[in-house]
Amino acid sequence: MSDLVATALGMIVYALIIFGFLALFALVAVYLERKISGHIQDRLGPMRVGWHGMLQTIADTLKLLFKEDIIPANADRLLFKMAPYVLFVGTYLVFAVLPFGPGLIGADLNIGAFYIVAVSSLVVIGMIMAGYSSNNKWSLYGGMRSAAQIVSYEIPVGLSLLIGVMMTSSLNLTRIVDAQIVGLGGMDGIFGWNFIQNPFAFLAFWVYVVAGTAEANRTPFDLPESESELVAGAFTEYSGMRWAFFFLAEYANMWVVSVLGAIVFLGGWHSPIPGEDVIPGMLWFLFKVFTIVFLQIWARWTFPRLRVDQLMVTCWKYLTPIAFANVIGVGLWILLF
Amino acid sequence: MTLQEIHSLLEQEFGQSILELSEEEFNEYILLESKDWFEIATFLRNTPELYFNSLKCLTGVDYGPKEELMEVVYDLFSMEHRHHLTVKIQGPREEFHVPSVEFLWRTADWHEREAYDMFGIIFDGHRYLKRLLLPDDWEGFPLKKDYEVQEYYHGIRVPKIKPKKLTP
Amino acid sequence: MRDLHTEEMTINMGPQHPSTHGVLRLRLRTDGEVVTGIEPVLGYLHRCFEKHSENLEYPGVIPFVDRCDYLAAMNNDHGYAMAIEKLLGIEIPERVEYLRIIFAELQRIASHLVAFGTFGLDVGAFTPFLYAFREREMILDLFEMTCGARLLYNYIWVGGLSHDIQPGFVEKTYNFLDHFEPKIQEYNSLLTNNKIFIERTADVGVLPAEVAINYGVTGPQLRASGVDWDLRRDEPYSIYDRFDWDVILGSEKVGVLGDCWNRYYVKILEMQESAKIIRQALDDLPVDGDVQEAIPRKIRPPKGSFYFRSENPRGELGYYIISDGGTKPFRVKMRSPALCNLSVIDEIGSGWLVADIVAILGSLDIVLGEIDR
Numbered sequence: 001m002s003d004l005v006a007t008a009l010g011m012i013v014y015a016l017i018i019f020g021f022l023a024l025f026a027l028v029a030v031y032l033e034r035k036i037s038g039h040i041q042d043r044l045g046p047m048r049v050g051w052h053g054m055l056q057t058i059a060d061t062l063k064l065l066f067k068e069d070i071i072p073a074n075a076d077r078l079l080f081k082m083a084p085y086v087l088f089v090g091t092y093l094v095f096a097v098l099p100f101g102p103g104l105i106g107a108d109l110n111i112g113a114f115y116i117v118a119v120s121s122l123v124v125i126g127m128i129m130a131g132y133s134s135n136n137k138w139s140l141y142g143g144m145r146s147a148a149q150i151v152s153y154e155i156p157v158g159l160s161l162l163i164g165v166m167m168t169s170s171l172n173l174t175r176i177v178d179a180q181i182v183g184l185g186g187m188d189g190i191f192g193w194n195f196i197q198n199p200f201a202f203l204a205f206w207v208y209v210v211a212g213t214a215e216a217n218r219t220p221f222d223l224p225e226s227e228s229e230l231v232a233g234a235f236t237e238y239s240g241m242r243w244a245f246f247f248l249a250e251y252a253n254m255w256v257v258s259v260l261g262a263i264v265f266l267g268g269w270h271s272p273i274p275g276e277d278v279i280p281g282m283l284w285f286l287f288k289v290f291t292i293v294f295l296q297i298w299a300r301w302t303f304p305r306l307r308v309d310q311l312m313v314t315c316w317k318y319l320t321p322i323a324f325a326n327v328i329g330v331g332l333w334i335l336l337f
Numbered sequence: 338m339t340l341q342e343i344h345s346l347l348e349q350e351f352g353q354s355i356l357e358l359s360e361e362e363f364n365e366y367i368l369l370e371s372k373d374w375f376e377i378a379t380f381l382r383n384t385p386e387l388y389f390n391s392l393k394c395l396t397g398v399d400y401g402p403k404e405e406l407m408e409v410v411y412d413l414f415s416m417e418h419r420h421h422l423t424v425k426i427q428g429p430r431e432e433f434h435v436p437s438v439e440f441l442w443r444t445a446d447w448h449e450r451e452a453y454d455m456f457g458i459i460f461d462g463h464r465y466l467k468r469l470l471l472p473d474d475w476e477g478f479p480l481k482k483d484y485e486v487q488e489y490y491h492g493i494r495v496p497k498i499k500p501k502k503l504t505p
Numbered sequence: 506m507r508d509l510h511t512e513e514m515t516i517n518m519g520p521q522h523p524s525t526h527g528v529l530r531l532r533l534r535t536d537g538e539v540v541t542g543i544e545p546v547l548g549y550l551h552r553c554f555e556k557h558s559e560n561l562e563y564p565g566v567i568p569f570v571d572r573c574d575y576l577a578a579m580n581n582d583h584g585y586a587m588a589i590e591k592l593l594g595i596e597i598p599e600r601v602e603y604l605r606i607i608f609a610e611l612q613r614i615a616s617h618l619v620a621f622g623t624f625g626l627d628v629g630a631f632t633p634f635l636y637a638f639r640e641r642e643m644i645l646d647l648f649e650m651t652c653g654a655r656l657l658y659n660y661i662w663v664g665g666l667s668h669d670i671q672p673g674f675v676e677k678t679y680n681f682l683d684h685f686e687p688k689i690q691e692y693n694s695l696l697t698n699n700k701i702f703i704e705r706t707a708d709v710g711v712l713p714a715e716v717a718i719n720y721g722v723t724g725p726q727l728r729a730s731g732v733d734w735d736l737r738r739d740e741p742y743s744i745y746d747r748f749d750w751d752v753i754l755g756s757e758k759v760g761v762l763g764d765c766w767n768r769y770y771v772k773i774l775e776m777q778e779s780a781k782i783i784r785q786a787l788d789d790l791p792v793d794g795d796v797q798e799a800i801p802r803k804i805r806p807p808k809g810s811f812y813f814r815s816e817n818p819r820g821e822l823g824y825y826i827i828s829d830g831g832t833k834p835f836r837v838k839m840r841s842p843a844l845c846n847l848s849v850i851d852e853i854g855s856g857w858l859v860a861d862i863v864a865i866l867g868s869l870d871i872v873l874g875e876i877d878r
Contacts, residue, residue, distance in 0.1 A: 041635040137516045141538070141859070220629065220701055223860070302695075304702045305629030307860045308538065363592060363809030391718055394812055394840040396825045410825065412812045416718060416734065423812070444721030447848050455555075470548040470877055480556055 014106060018095045026251040027057045033297050040301045067240030072135055075237065079133035084238070084245035087126025091252040093119045098259055099173055101282035102269050112173040113165055116260065117158045120215075123249070124150050127234055130246070134237040142234035145223050145308050152315040153214040153221075159323035160208035163201055163330050164194055164264035177268030191274070193267035198337075200329035205265040207323050212257035213296050214315070217250060220303040221311060258292035338420050340365055343387065351377055366410070366423040374426060375436040375462070381413065381422070382441050389413040389422060392438075395448035397456040399430065401482040407433050409458060428458075430481070437463040455480040513541060518862075520549050526623065526866065527873030529847075538858045543851045550877040558837040563589055563804040564663055566837060571657040573839060574875035576619055577818045579612035579648075582661035587742055588813035588824045589663045592806040600794035601665050602744045607678070607786045608648075608660065609743075610779040614685070615644045616818035617725075617772045617779075620870040624769055625696050627867040628705050633696050640688060643681050650674060664800035675787055682780050689777055697770060706769060707760030710853045710865035714763070720852070721845035724820025725771040726869060729755035730763035736816040748785045750778045765868035772870070805832055812840075819843050819870055841875040 031046075031054065038045025046053025071080055097112045099105040109115055124147050131143015165171055168179040180192045190196070195205040214221035235246050262268060266288045269281030306314065338346075344358045344367055354377060357368035369377060381389045393412040400406040408427040414420075426435055437460035439446040449460045450469040457478040460466055467473060476487045486495050518531040528549035534542040554573055558566045570585045571578040583605055590597065622637030645655045652660045652668050660667050696702050712722065714730045727734060735752040737745040753774040755767035810827040820842025827836040846869045854862050 037631070041632050042639055043635065137514065222629070301632050303630065304625065304696070304699065304705060306701055307705055307858060309858065310704055361809070363807070363811045365811075392721065393814065393821070394823050394825050394838065396836070396838045398827060398836055410810070412823075412825070416732075419739075442721070443716075443719045443848070443852075444845055447844060468548075470551045472548065479553065 018092070018106070021100075022092075022095075022248060022252050022255070025255055026248050027061070029251045029254065029293065030057045030060075030247075032293070033300075036294070036297050037301045040298070061244070064240055064244045069242070070237075070239050072237050074135045076133040076135070079129045080237075081242075083126050083130035083133060084242050084249070085126075086129060087123050088245055088249045088252070090120060090122030090124075090126055091249050091256065093122070094256050095252075097173060098256065099177070099263065099268070101285055104282075105174060108172065108174055111171045113161050113171045113176070113264075116256075117154065117161065120256070121151070121154060123253070126249075130238070131234040134234070136237055139234050139236050142223075142236070146217065146234055148308070149214060149217070149221065149223065149311055149315075152312060153211045153319075156207055156211035156315065156319040156323045157215055159320075159327055160204045160211065161260065161264055162327055163204040166327070166330055166334065167194055167197065167201065173263055177263055177270070180267040181270060190267070190272035192270065193265065193272075195265040198330060198333045200326045200333060201265070203322065204326040204330070205261070207319055207326065208261055208265065209292065209295065211315075211319055211323075212261060213299060214311070216253040216257050216296065218254070218296050218300050220299065220305045222300075222305055223308050223311060254293060254296060255289070258289045258296070261292045262288040338386065338418065340367075340422070343367075343420070343422055346384075346387070347377065347380075350380060366425045368425050368427065371426045371428060371435050375438060375441075377424075378436075378438045378441055386418075387415065388417050389415045390442075391416055392442035392444045392448075393421075395445055395452065397452035397458055397480070399456055399481045402430070405430055407456060407458065409435055409452060411438075431457075433458045434461050435459070436461050437466075439463055454478070457481070526871055529871070529873055529876075531850075531862070531866075533859065533862065535859060538860075540857055540859060540862055541855060543854045543862065545847060545850065547873075547877055550873045552878065554839065554878040555837060558834055560833065562832050563806070563834060566834065567662065568657070568659045570839070571659060572874060573841065573878050574817065574819070574822075574843070574872050575656060576872050577612055577616045578657050579608045579661060580616075580815070580817045581822065582658065583609050583743075584813070584815035584817070584822045585824055586661045586663045587815060588811075588826055589804065589806065591813060592809065592811070592826065592828060593663075593801065593804065595664050595799055595801065597664070598794050598796075598799055600791045601796050601799070603786050603790045604666060604670060604796065605661055606743060606745070606748075607783055607790075608651075610782045610786070611644050611647060611678075613779045613818045614776050615641050617776050618644075620772055620818075620867075621692065621696075621769070624864075624867040624870075625702075627863045628702060630696055630699075630702065633692060636688070636692065636695070640685055643684070647674065647678060647681065650677070662800060663804055665798065666796040669796045675790065678783065678787060682784055686777070686780055689773060692773060697773060703759055703766060705860075706765035706864055706868070709765045709857065709861050710868065711761055712763040712768075712849060712853050716852060717763070717849070720849040722820070722849055723842050723845065724817065725753075725775060726768050726820065726846055728753060729767035729771045731755050736814060736821060740814070742815055745782075747789075748782050750781050753778060765864050768868040768870075803832065805830065810836075814840070817842050819872065819875070820846060839875075839878060841878065843871040843873075843875045847871050847876060 034056070035045040035053070046056040049056045049059050071077060094116050096106045097109050097115055127146040127150065128143045131139045131146070164176050168176045170176065180194055182192050195201050235243060238246060262285060269285040271277065271279060271281070271284045340358070340360060344355070347367065348355050351373060354370045354373040355367060356370060359366050359368070381387050391414045393414050396410040398408045398410060406427055407430050408425050411424040413422045413424065428435070435458060437445070437449055439449055447469060449463055450466060452458050453460060453466055454468040454470055455478055468475065471479070475490070477484055486497060488495060513534050513536050516533050516535060518533060520528040520530045530546040530549065532544045532546060533540050554569050557569055561569070567582055567585060570581045574581050618637040618641045622634035625633035648658065649655050651670050651674060652658050712726070712730050714732045717727050717730045717732065731754060733752060733754055738752055753771050755762045755771060760766045806828045808828060808830045810825070812823055812825045814821050814823040821840070822842055823840030825838040825840065826834055829835040850865065850869065854865050857865065
């Protein structure tokens with residue numbers, strides 16, 4: 001009996017730690033985004049709150065906590081309140097199998113990659129609920145577009161992750177990382193990483209980055225919440241903590257995409273320099289993840305956004321066929337070499 | 338083509354409707370009667386020698402209760418031949434009907450609506466003659482010389498401001 | 506299975522919206538995402554300019570005229586001042602003419618920069634907006650140096666100018682031009698040649714030349730449809746005929762004639778031409794002369810009525826002025842280019858997606874102050 005209680009308590013503590021980590025990451029990511037966007041746009045970003053604006057996000061969170069909770073008069077109250085949580089749950093469930101470093105993983109499932117792709121589709125329901133329940137035609141547009149987009153882009157994402165699975169012959173994330181110790185020409189370091197093992201894997205890495213950005217609803221694919229057209233798309237009517245939850249979910253998504261990219265393609269927590277093991281693996285891991293996060297932030301402030309039908313064309317006519325070709329190519333490569 | 342030539346061409350075709358030709362500097366216009374205006378406008382736009390394909394401006398003017406006159410001024414221009422023409426149509430201050438030319442020059446669509454909005458000039462044949470700049474339920478026509486602001490609008494008191502002498 | 510019954514939805518791109526460039530309300534009838542009809546509802550910024558002008562003396566109308574198209578205030582002043590000067594028959598001193606051209610062209614660059622920046626913002630590119638405003642700040646500094654105001658100047662008076670330029674102005678303007686001309690290459694590489702931007706704007710909202718002339722569209726929007734018409738060259742006013750510059754037309758380089766990309770690109774190239782004109786004017790600027798010597802004491806034009814037009818950054822700005830011989834105008838009607846430009850949106854916007862309406866509206870470059878007066 002106490003065994004059960006201990007396990008249950010352990011699980012709750014673990015879940016809270018992950019949640020705390022997510023909040024911390026959102027803090028850092030928002031600050032990074034504002035600073036990087038500021039410097040790209042030839043200005044400085046937040047400078048006053050704390051040294052060079054470091055405490056800005058904390059101040060913003062405090063403000064959001066105290067904001068009035070406004071629900072539109074004719075909105076569907078239950079769906080309106082549930083939507084942020086459903087969205088967040090869809091992203092949060094992925095964290096059960098996501099490693100944070102060597103040996104730091106919640107549940108080392110043997111079907112880790114498959115579980116991730118399956119569970120992350122829950123966010124679509126949250127988006128549609130948010131768009132529909134706001135009783136606002138613009139939110140409806142945003143919700144519909146978002147559903148179409150997320151469902152479509154899951155395919156290139158899944159296919160690209162399949163490349164890593166094929167090269168390792170396992171769905172287990174830890175084993176995928178460990179298989180990248182030794183690679184080209186028997187050398188370790190960067191030559192072990194999946195993305196340069198063969199040209200198809202390299203292509204698959206870039207397909208993954210593009211499709212992952214679309215999954216995370218970032219520009220140039222941020223039509224669901226395009227600021228200039230739909231005010232805030234599906235999230236127009238949300239304010240205060242409910243909106244903060246959506247925001248948290250968006251940054252959690254960014255983290256998930258980047259971590260998967262680092263694990264499957266960039267060698268996880270192995271260092272790029274052959275034979276070096278002084279710097280702990282966790283630092284390399286964070287470095288790779290933040291590189292992909294930086295790529296996503298950089299793309300957001302440089303490119304205009306795609307129209308909804310161009311988005312669909314990009315996915316179905318370009319990314320998906322390329323992803324399929326990659327799968328076949330990698331398969332043949334493994335067979336022959 | 339000069340104003341004289343255009344005037345003589347119009348007089349040949351429409352004789353009765355052409356009332357006056359004025360050629361003083363800063364006052365060049367042809368005054369027309371309103372009833373044949375749509376046919377004259379079609380003639381002005383479609384005849385190859387004239388070919389007025391651009392309506393530069395459509396203005397409503399109110400001369401005040403003393404002269405009891407209101408007019409509509411059309412400034413036409415031909416982009417091919419590069420000649421100008423000003424056409425005026427005059428009428429009474431109440432119930433001033435003018436045939437609409439918004440079908441010929443689409444510029445006139447919104448300009449006629451604005452003239453209706455500000456002066457109360459009714460353009461017959463306009464497909465959608467509604468107020469343009471003021472709310473649909475506003476009373477009165479503001480640019481008329483004897484316009485009095487309405488007392489209340491939807492329960493809000495409209496303040497009466499006397500025009501002050503702004504320059505000594 | 507019963508046939509699915511789909512209805513058209515009427516949505517409101519309301520007066521408060523991030524990309525309607527002011528308080529404009531568009532009622533869109535949509536079938537899914539495809540727009541089948543657009544009805545603009547105007548009047549949210551109506552300030553009865555024409556009624557006010559009947560109670561003011563002729564020079565007193567100039568601040569009001571500024572506030573109509575607040576992004577191109579110098580050009581508004583210029584048009585009105587020239588109209589009254591023509592009525593009075595005043596001769597303007599050389600120095601005043603050159604200075605007026607310099608300020609009008611600087612204002613044209615500033616206005617096109619705003620159009621360029623906000624168009625990028627509408628399409629989703631956040632960064633060109635800040636780059637455009639960085640350059641515009643330099644122009645506004647030049648204006649502030651001369652007449653003390655950044656946005657609404659009351660600078661070009663009937664017969665002259667309100668202030669003479671400060672010492673150091675000419676050099677600062679040369680510095681600005683040297684800094685600005687390479688920046689256009691930067692804008693081109695950031696936005697103009699960007700594949701995503703081209704996909705969003707090329708072939709979208711095509712405006713044929715005949716339709717444009719019929720609707721009264723003028724300015725860069727008309728030239729992008731291939732019509733070779735620029736008032737500065739074809740009906741020259743002030744001293745524009747002394748300068749050497751090209752009229753920019755739309756091209757079929759990317760997309761078709763008259764699409765959003767062309768309307769945008771014509772503005773970028775026009776900025777280059779304006780910079781050329783400013784350089785030539787600065788080189789030939791007469792050194793001495795009083796800018797206020799030709800200003801008449803009392804403005805009492807003869808009786809008459811006429812229409813005068815000039816080239817605003819947005820198109821043909823016309824003033825129809827009726828004078829009854831007194832010191833106050835009898836009627837001032839402002840023919841605003843943005844009103845005619847906006848009226849064409851139902852014609853060219855139908856059949857496109859909602860996201861394209863935003864792009865088309867941005868490319869038409871409207872200012873609500875001018876539409877509603």
